[in-house]
């Protein structure tokens with residue numbers, strides 16, 4: 001038995017547990033210490049209203065952050081896209097591990113794709129960002145507001161057996177929709193990628209800022225164990241850090257939260273960081289796409305890129321369009 005090197009706080013959903021366990025094992029192996037998992041119940045797990053109306057951002061993260069600050073745990077793993085852009089005093093993101101697939105995924109009945117869904121097909125999503133981009137690509141689709149955990153949402157697709165991944169909502173729907181859109185990363189982490197009928201090209205569907213990326217957060221003083229701190233430094237992926245820094249700087253400059261109808265994707269190719277973004281009308285009626293690039297591959301350069309692109313969007317009316 002190795003001595004406990006850190007206590008890792010996590011939400012109790014299947015997705016959160018998979019993500020947390022992966023990080024915990026990596027950190028334990030790299031630091032040669034043991035760990036303990038601490039389940040923290042968050043407000044987002046117990047609220048059932050439409051996500052787009054929850055208003056305040058970071059409902060999933062607040063309780064975990066409080067537990068970190070109060071010393072209830074030493075390390076917290078978040079889905080970066082659910083994490084508010086304002087960094088609380090006393091906490092730092094110590095690692096952004098190598099990012100998973102950034103794309104949104106269509107999970108449709110009968111192997112259908114965005115191009116082959118029949119006229120007027122019903123597609124479930126609770127996200128104005130996804131609904132606006134879906135409507136831009138296929139104005140005939142009927143978008144249905146849904147929420148719940150990944151398994152519950154998959155269960156809404158006709159012909160797909162409902163598989164609750166954590167029983168959080170516990171619906172046993174006979175599928176009533178032709179398709180749903182979910183993050184590919186979550187489906188893959190849960191071993192549910194076989195339900196994906198199309199990975200949506202970011203040229204059509206820009207993901208949420210930070211999608212597919214995890215944030216490993218600790219107190220500013222560190223995890224309380226030098227070997228664990230060193231392991232966190234090793235776990236951080238520089239390319240992921242630059243991309244998500246640009247995406248989140250854009251979101252922050254727009255003063256938009258993680259439920260806002262904003263998409264952003266940073267990509268590094270041949271020494272250039274390109275940032276693509278989209279602002280969407282909350283009713284899905286319109287979208288505005290803008291891009292920018294920099295060759296300054298530092299965290300400061302990435303942040304500047306995100307801020308500059310946000311300011312371009314704002315100068316062209318993105319705040320009015322997206323209802324920010």
Ligand SMILES: NCc1[nH]cc(CCC(=O)O)c1CC(=O)O
Nearest residue numbers: 079082182183185186211212213
């Ligand atoms: N908002 C919920 C949420 N937070 C993170 C993921 C998936 C994993 C990720 O994007 O990193 C999901 C589910 C989804 O959007 O389909």
